Amino acid sequence: MEFYWYIIIAYAVISNLAAIIMTVHDKRAAQTGKWRVPERTLLITAALSGCVVMYLTMRLIHHKTHKRKFMLGIPLIFVAECAIGVFLYGLYAHWFF
Numbered sequence: 001m002e003f004y005w006y007i008i009i010a011y012a013v014i015s016n017l018a019a020i021i022m023t024v025h026d027k028r029a030a031q032t033g034k035w036r037v038p039e040r041t042l043l044i045t046a047a048l049s050g051c052v053v054m055y056l057t058m059r060l061i062h063h064k065t066h067k068r069k070f071m072l073g074i075p076l077i078f079v080a081e082c083a084i085g086v087f088l089y090g091l092y093a094h095w096f097f
Helices: 003-032 039-061 068-096
Strands: none
Touching: 003 039, 039 068
16 A cells, blocks of 8 residues: 555544544533533534544434534535545546556
């Protein structure tokens, strides 16, 4: 396997772990009245490729499930990322395979 695939996989693992940690931390902070993760930070983390895992984590722990910004925004981010990925794949597929 080419070296750049290891970088892509490492990025995906790290960004998804960050999404899980931030979401769980924000849920616990909301319950105890401590410092919260800003909504903007959560959405930026979702946009930086943690959107699927963050959405699943939010559904699993019932956090921000009543906020339209998250329940519609995160799936829209995922759709946009898929569209961009398909577009870039069409342009640069010959570089990778």
